[in-house]
Amino acid sequence: MIPLSAQPNRATGWTDCRRRGPRPVRHRLTTLVLASFAILLPPTIESTSLHAESSASPNVIVILADDQGWGDLSLHGNPNLSTPRIDSLARDGAQLENFYVCAVCSPTRAEFLTGRYHTRMGVYSTSSGGERFDADERTIADLFDEAGYATAAYGKWHSGMQWPYHPNARGFEDYYGFCSGHWGNYFDPMLEHNGRIVQGNGFLPDDLTQRTIDFIGNHRDRPFFVYLALNTPHSPMQVPQAYWDRFADREIVPDPVAANAERQDDAHTRAALAMCENIDDNVGRLLDHLDETGQAEDTIIVYFSDNGPNGWRYNGGMRGRKGATTEGGLRSPCLIRYPNGIATGTKVQPICAAIDLLPTLSEFAGINWRAEQLPGKPVDGVSLVDRLTGAAVEASASSRLLFSYWRNRLTVRSERFRYHSDGRLFDIAEERGETTDLRDSHPSIAKRLDKQLTAWKASWPETGDEINRPFPIGHPEATWTQLPARDAEFRGTIERSNRFPNCTYLKNWTDTDSEITWDVDVLGSGSYEVQMYYACPSQELGSTVELSLGEQSILAKIERAVESPLIGAEEDRVPRQESYVRRWEPMTLGVIELTPGRAKLRLRAKKVVGAQVAEMRLLMFRRLE
Template sequence: MRRIGFLLILLILQLPAWAKQPLPNIILLMGDDHGWEETGYNGHPYVQTPFLDEMAASGLRLDHFYAHPTCSPTRGSVLTGRHPNRYGIFRPGYSIRPEEVTLAQRLKEAGYATAHFGKWHVGPVKATSPTNPGAMGYDHWLSHDNFFEMDPVLSLNGAPPEKYYGESSEILVDEAIDYIRAQKQSEQPFLTVIWFGSPHEPYSGLTTDLALYRDLPQKYADRQVSLTSNETGQRIKRPLRDVLIERYAEITAMDRAIGKLRHSLQTHGLKQNTLLWYCGDNGIPPSGYRESRFRGLKGKVYENGIRVPGVIEWPAGIPKPRVSTVSAVTSDILPTLCTLAGTEVPSVPLDGIDLMPLIQGKMKTRSTPIAFWNFPVSSGDAAKPYIDPELQKGTTLLAKQSAGLFTRNFRNNHHPGITEKDYRGARAILSGDYKLVIDGGQNSGVELFNLKQDVSESKNLAKANPERVQELSKQLRTWQSSVLNSLMEADYNQAGKPNSPR
């Protein structure tokens, strides 16, 4: 007996620091249209992000972190650990499907309290929506159907929207801090998701934040960019310099709100065992483009469309700062946090992997490729709606007008059947240092890049490496077939339950 007790003590002593702690609190933060280069720690010459820089200096900096080309697909991937095309979130304005099993649902089963603040954008947030945050596993939510600016209109737990006055990032963080403080009293671990509306256009900023960027070079004033007018909601053209001043002000305000959250965690004795994970939802949009070492923009499968800031701060689990160049993606968040919480992942095909070995410093290479795919949606799609269109109507106001509305409605359709054209659309697969891109741009055909040697994706190696092109093309095609099988509703039975284990 003594020997068994000694062995148990020895085993416990050998466990990593995080495993000896109570279940960690988890906070997921996401910027809206925040590109990889737009942080101080990634060397931006103008943008000031002192608190993200502190997180990167003290935690795990994910230098090769990826999202999907646009926002709704990325948010779906965080919720499910699955590529968004599996359940019909092809682009912004498409909803998730109600039977999808989410991170919040899995963590609730592990004993977590769950809350969502800010941008939702995978369905309406109203009470009657079958895809609102509550239906997807969140006990509490203060959310918006889409993006928002100063003085945002938000819905509390599905109630009619109300206006909240102030800078939007600070509003979300203040509300989240109140929630976290209440959870501390209950001694229940929490999953808190804060999805900011910044720095999505149309841009605006506090006077003090705007003043930080008044000295941007005059050369940017000569270029005109198209974006939304805060006054009319219509498209206008403005000098890039003026636009960048406002965009960078929004990033700094968001960063300051993150700093306020970190300070609150410290004040309430929660910082040590709270995992704080920040990332962007896609790359830089045309209205925010200055210069870049990367190719492409938001919406593209080239690096500037999909590589985003990624950083994890968790003193109990990451006691020393590290920088990782292992490729990781937003779909990895669910399997990683399920492992951390000691709960099983959903028993459906996943596209993300468990990054706990990476967090522990044990993962040197990624075990599976990462695939990206802009599904070829038909503008004349008359397929049967997956959800009653009335339930897909949004309620929260936003500044940008679309089809005469200052709200947004969603859609998701039953896919009529698989044809060869369904395999089309810009797509890419990233395996090790190599990235295969097919139809990434107009008349671009098949492209192969070695990102370690050519991060700008300027040298096409496809003709010189036909064997690698063939190998990656085959992997990509096989993966697409799996995704289309999911899209055809093969993963769930008529009761909405997973059909079989992974």
């Protein structure tokens, strides 16, 4: 089947979805070479040369933790927890000492998946469509899929929910997890499997790890690429009792930075550390499975996190946490084990980033990622294979700069310094806490880095937070298309269950004047059954709802009670900020005919019985053929 790609248009927000023919020949592109500055620390690599003959097609497992800071590992000196299985990846492989990601979740995921800065591809927020990177970007999964690998993604996607943003449209054959940002319940939660709503099995990180193990076991005869995107230690702070018991009464050693220590919430910290130890046990399960099946030697395992810690806890004395563009918000652990390709105990000191993982893993797998670059979309990352294997490294690599942006804050990191767009300059080699501003003592360095930062920002496409992209439905290759409440607009009496939208529902739907709408772009034609996931107590039954799109409309009466109390509070170790959730159930609204074009999808009540119509979580479209 010839794939469809919806091409974003920076001027109008969206253009027609159109068929692509056979993939064009990709042209090698020359990336912008950025000048550096005079004062640099010499890069250091502690490594031996490649010690074994590596396979042309090694297996790859990428594990991404959610909100785990650099300091949330015993490897990095945290005295409050023990993470021996994660730490073993550094002992048996490589540790990237100065590895950087973004300040928050979805930008990091976009940069890992594409090898490109998120500012180049339409990512501007973490919800309501702003987390989606452009539909015409090429992903690491596309590369491995086309090279013959079995591909799977399990866990938090956070890069778009509908085709062509869905994981199955981005090169992953199998997907199980949730496409939003934060999720409201970690025990037997509502999830999806390749678009279809399913129920999870047990504690979510355990479930996702088991899915990974099962996928590996089912692909012994074919190289595999698995992206395991865990949901912890992101809030809500839920963890099984056995892990909580390890920390419930433990005295917590604070971070060496006084300001961080003063703001530390011990209950939140205990929960986060308990979640990190659960991650460690799940990493151990994966490692044990690889050993038991004889796949360990020829499997690359990458472990990193998507941003700084989600609380003021031990983080090696670095300034800032999640959301900050300082060292504490951007520096992430990154460990890579590959017994057939990387010597034990390798340490890579030069700066590197999430954008480097696509070229690095592709090169290890013998995939010519340079030739596969799309016209006008150069990969910003560089391959770290030479550094990881102890080969000679080009001298120009020592002048590299890494850039970051979030919420109007820009920063650039060199081997020695970090410069912020407000003019502050810090010698990171001397102190990670960023307390001594050197702009006056090193004015030439500050000026040069400011110039480079300005040039980098000028290289972005002309776009911003005002991107107006609708939510696509009816993609010909998608059987299931979900439209969640978080992506809806609403008016009248209707309210959102929480100000953080990702896992919210709509409530207080009390009259026929109120309505819920989605700005949609229909990408294909066909008949679609539509279901609404809802909750409604028995005393409220009988309301009639109408779903309309253009001249079409379907009516349905709510006749089945869904008695579903709020869940989550009983599992939370600390009070949450996000919405609690319910056990939602589907009802069929009817069948609607879709034709291509942009329109408003409207859901409203035609008749209200009782205090409110229902509480609404999502709409699901199922293509009928």
